[in-house]
Every structure is written in C-alpha cells, then in structure tokens.
Amino acid sequence: MADNAIRDINNNYKNLGSAVCFCLRVSGWARARWHRWRVRCARDCKRSPPPEDAQARSAITPRGSNARTMLNMKLKERLALAVSAFLILFTLMLIVDLQMDYGISGHRVPLHGRVKIGDDSDKGHSAYIEFRKRFLHRSNGSNSSREFEQSAPSETSGLDAEPKTPSPPVDRFEDLQRILLQQLKGKSDDNMVVIPPHKDLNVLRPENPTIGEMEDLEPSINASNLEKFQLKIAQHELYEDGEKLVEDILKDMETSPILHVEQKEGGTQLKLIIDYPNGVQALFKPMRFARDVQTLPNHFYFSDYERHNAEIAAFHLDRILGFRRAMPVVGRVLNMTTEIYDVTEGDILKTFFVSPANNFCFHGKCSYYCDTGHAICGNPDMLEGSFAAFLPSSDLAERKVWRHPWRRSYHKRRKAQWELQSDYCDTVRTTPPYDSGRRLLDLMDMSIFDFLTGNMDRHHYETFKMFGNETFTLHLDQGRAFGKALHDELSILAPLLQCCLVRHTTLAVLLKYNNGVPLSSVLRESMRLDPVSPILWEPHLAALDRRLVIVLDAIRKCVEKAENPLQNELNDIV
C-alpha cells in the first residue's frame, strides 16, 4: 500500500526529472545553434573578421573574447542562450524548493516548525487545535505514560512487564452515557456529534447481501473453511458476531501443512503468500524483532519496520471493538528450511544465507529493507510470523482502492492538506462518497482504531466493489501499528477531531470498556490462545486503556463545542 504513496513521491521526482530533461534539451539545442554559428562565422563572418592572432589572444584574454563573441551573436542566439540559462536556474530553484520546502512550488511551511494541525488563526473552528492544547497542557503534569517512560528502558526490556489491573476509571463519562441513553429512548436524535442508530446504515442495514448471494455461489461439499468464510462476507461486515468459521480458519492456518511459498509482489516490505492444501492461502509477515522493540526514535512512520504481532493484535482489537472489518490473523512458528526454503523457488532462493551467528536468514526482494543488512533471520532456523487469511481473489470479489482523505504526506518535511487547514472536514464531508451514507462514519471508526493501535500508516483503504459505496471499509495492513507504547500520537485522531462525528454504537463500545472490564484485559484474553502468545508487550496494552480515555475526552470536547458554540468561541479567544 505504501507503494502507492512512494509512487506519488516518485512521480514528483519524475516530473522534476522531465523538467530537467527539458532544460537540458533546450540548452543542448542552444549549444548546437551556437556551434553551427561558430562554424558559419569562421567561414564567412563579415561583420567582424577574426584577427590573425585571434586564437593566441583568445587564450590570453578569454573575457575580452567572450564579450566580443556576445556582441557578434545575433539577437536570436542571445535570446536562446538567455532562455536556457533561465531554465537551468529555474530548475535548480525547483530542486532546492522540493528538497527544502522553501515554498516556491506551493505552501510556505516552516522548515523545522513543530507539527501543528490546523491554522491557529482559525480560532473557534477547530476542535482539534483546542483539544490538542488542552491535552498537551494536562500531560505536562501527570501523564501516566511519563512514569513509564522513565521506568522503562528505551528499546528493549524483555517481556517481564507484569499485567497490571488498571485502577477503576476516574471519569465514567456520565455526560456521554446520558446522550446514549437519550438516543435509545428516541430523544437527542439531532445530536451533531453522536449519530443515533436509526440514522446509521451500519445498524439499519436495509440490505446486507453476502458475496455468495451476489455471485449466486454456494460453497461446494468439500469447500475449505476459508472459501466458506469468503462467500459469507457481507456488505456491512466481514463476518457476523460469533462466527464460528473465524476460529476454524485460525486453526487451519496454524496447523495445515505448507505446500508452497512465494514472495508477494508489490508493497514495500517483504511478505510471503502461503499455499495450504485445498486452495487455502494466507499472507505471511515475518517477525523481525522482539515485542518490546519500539519504533526507532529517528524513524518516520513511513520508514518504520512492519510488526507481525501488530497484525495479530489488530485483528483481535478490531473484533472486540465490534467492527469486524479485519481478516483473521494468527501467529505460527515455521521451520525455515522445510516450510520456506524447500517449498519456494525463483529469485528469493538466492537471498538465503547463514549469518555470522549461525542463523538461517533471507531477505527477498522489495523496495524497503530487503538487503543483507535488514535480513529476516530464524533462530537458528525457526521463524515466527503472522498469517492473515486471504481475501477473496479479484475474480470473485474485486476491491476498490481509495486514497484516504487524511493521508499523511509521506515526506520528511512536507505536510498534508489536513494538517494545514482546520476546516478540512468541511471539504471532505461535502465530497462524495463522504457526503452521505456510512463512509465518513467508517473513517471516524478507523481513526479511533488507528489511534488506539498507534498506526500512522493509513494512506489508502479498500472496499469491495460489488457492494458499491454503502459498504464497510476494510481494515487492512496494520503492520506499522504498536510501534510506540509510551507515546500517544494525537494526530491520528485528526479525522474525529476535525469532523466531530462518531457512531452511537462505537461510543457505546468505548464507554463499555472504559467503565467495565478494561479494553486491555479483554484484548489480552482474546489473544491468549494464539500460538505465539503473548502477542503484545504489556505497555502497549496499558496504552490502549490510556488512549481510550483520550478518545472519550475528545468526543466530550466535540459535544461541548456543538452544544455551546458561542461559549467555546469566547473561551478560545480568552
């Protein structure tokens, strides 16, 4: 997916490349003209015949000769030279601009400014700015993550962190609970922030056909569990609450023999397609390092490694939040010799080697981290990874890829539009398919989901074409989630904070975990039976409970703003 992002960046450079080529061609043309002129001039130039000792003198006084040459040039040639010089200079300025963001080609962005969402001059219109200020102000004092930060070593600290029973919630968000209660009684229907169930297509589901029904297909007698699962994928969710096939698929991917392995084309980091008997397939992401290794401090979201355990944890989280928009994922340990090397072929085989520590390694071929220095190594030849159940093939159910409106810039110095424009949501919510139906609410869910997991890598999202626009957004690719347990990346919540919109049902689930059995405990329990459990480093689980409160706080802020816009405008100004 990041491929597209990187392709966008590459395109910028390609455009620049063509500009440079154009300049070079123009200056090449001017040079050719210049050369032809010199030849002609040497032959029959009447206006200023060269003196006999011209050659000798030109070596001694090049400046004088140049000046004379310039005088001798026709107006057309001089013009051509000037134009090519200008084009070269302009190209150089463009290069500097792209590299340094001096602002010639677009917005002027401070070179080393702090990341700021929305313009400050737009006071009173952006819940985001205000919330962020408040949040930062408070976190200076007693943010629980700070204590962790001090007590936890920066990179690795083993998996010895004990599960902690979180203290009962300080804030039960009774104001938000009241809104939900009112809506269940048919009141508070016109709430600007919380969308009641009877206005939510994900709840109403006037139609909810499955892929099997749309394609008029029934699973055959000896169909695999995955095939049955795929035919049951519906317009509004991947699988029903309590669907037994999910457990069956997880078991199959964990225990079935691996028949064949090949590297998946596309994508930035190495992934393998695993073939099991009966046509079942899975997408494999390898383990690169221990659970408690955090995103390197100097790595951007787009150069972070993918984490196999993030894929597993995100599937469980998506399920317990009631979204059911992520394919089932399970962990498994492979024997690299018999379950990868022996059952693959092609170029990937040439990338296998034995490391100095006598571990079996390979790096495959891809655009990021596929070299000896970033190889994937077994221990000594056992390799852990995540196995995601394969989506239906495009023959059965084609997918549409959408550019995420709140996509990041994927550039180390540039900002995206949503980071510069505080009323960005007004633009999005008036643009199809975000102007009606469920889509914008789905992006709000995704923003909450990604904020909880710390996933900043949401550049595109996908839907099933056959269901049109009124269908759920798939939660695909969580490889870059769970990278920083001690940091809460508020900008991931920008969609929610800029639109101030949330489903009643989503808010209800968040409140349930805030006021009842904590999210961390439910997730830990859900992941307990995975073959490579424990899946998450404890501080990541603690982060979920902490971030949940931040989301609820953000929703509260939105409600307050919507209920009392005038008062809030005054507060902003004071």
Ligand SMILES: Nc1ncnc2c1ncn2[C@@H]1O[C@H](COP(=O)(O)OP(=O)(O)OP(=O)(O)O)[C@@H](O)[C@H]1O
């Ligand atoms: N479970 C799956 N089954 C089939 N195809 C999948 C599955 N998950 C993802 N894909 C497809 O594979 C592509 C790459 O997957 P994914 O985004 O997880 O890998 P990635 O290496 O993180 O990609 P990128 O680096 O481009 O973000 C996706 O665009 C998606 O279309």
Ligand SMILES: [Mn+2]
């Ligand atoms: Mn990715």
